[in-house]
Amino acid sequence: MGVRMAAYGPVRWVPPLLYGAVLAGGLYYAAADLGAGPGPTAWRTVGFVAAIGALFALEAAGRRRPAARVPLLLARCGLIGAVVLLDASGLSQVLFVLLPFTAYFAFGRTTALVLGALCVAGLLTTYVLTAPGWHRDLERVSDLLMLSVGLVLAISMAAVAVGEQRARRELEEYAARVAELSAAAERNRLARDIHDSLGHHLTAMSVQLEMASDFRALDPDAAQRALTEARRSVKLALGDVRQSVRALRGEAAHPALSAALAGLAHSGEARPRVTVEVSGDQDGYSAAELTVLYRAAQEGVTNARRHARATRVTVVVRLAEDAARLVVTDDGRGFAPDAAAAGFGLLGMRERVHLVAGRVDIDSGPDRGTRLTVTVPRGKMAETGEK
Structure with missing residues (x-):
């Protein structure tokens, strides 16, 4: 399934929209000095902005080289981890939902579910190691629940998008098959028309011309009548050709x-x-x-x-x-x-x-x-x- 999933593309506007929202929130927190984090605020903000910029560039690179699925996924994981570490607002945790979301398109449902579970497990492990008693902290519990809900929604959205793309491609393939069958049916119809109309008249002309040739010396009148019949067959053949052209143009009469x-x-x-x-x-x-x-x-x-x-x-x-x-x-x-x-x-x-x-x-x-x-x-x- 993973090989086939590479043919599907993620919804392009979702990652840039999330990057933009996280960037705006992080810059606001830094400007208002509302949060604390590792290192001097200025350097942390510069690193935060650089990591977000790298994520934007990564999306552009992914559109140019969709086959590089594994490197893109690893780079996205590293950059999102850096953004979460440098972000003072804590809003950047929402970017974790992009990992299973984009993985669904590239690798399939199983990989997306595994990454979603790893994201929840990673945040839970961080709380256990760095925040004793986190389960009584309403903010941390809320963050964990919101991440879980976001992951579910992201995976569901990816599944719907892949299903829609699959249905559209199947419809296109079906339309192509119908067009191919219609073309084959039309070719067969034209072949029957040529055989039945022109073949009939050409046969008649052949017989009449043979008679004209055979009777040319013995019975000139009979030879002349045969030539007259041959000319008549030519006119009938031309009439059939015109009728076929009118039929192709949708102008054929009853x-x-x-x-x-x-x-x-x-x-x-x-x-x-x-x-x-x-x-x-x-x-x-x-x-x-x-x-x-x-x-x-x-x-x-x-x-x-x-x-x-x-x-x-x-x-x-x-x-x-x-x-x-x-x-x-x-x-x-x-x-x-x-x-x-x-x-x-x-x-x-x-x-x-x-x-x-x-x-x-x-x-x-x-x-x-x-x-x-x-x-x-x-x-x-x-x-x-x-x-």
């Missing part, structure tokens, strides 16, 4: 799912042929839930185009009062769902769907096409407070 899905259906001879059917009302579904449905449909169409060699893809969405159900079916060559589980596209889609408390089911196999089913409950984002 998506119209039917219109967005209609963009997945290509005209002309671009394969596969995609048909879309949407029924129900999207009111009550959050923008995040509708976006998940669109991205899942987009991923299904993209996979059918890129991997399945499908000739037909059907996208059906049913928007019911309790949940939305998306089914994407293709007549392609299919795949083993377990073998494709590590693909980033399916992984990103599952992450999106799980964020809105939905479910993903994939039914596929070699040479029997693929059926992707996504179910998203209505309004779960609002109920759980997720964003």
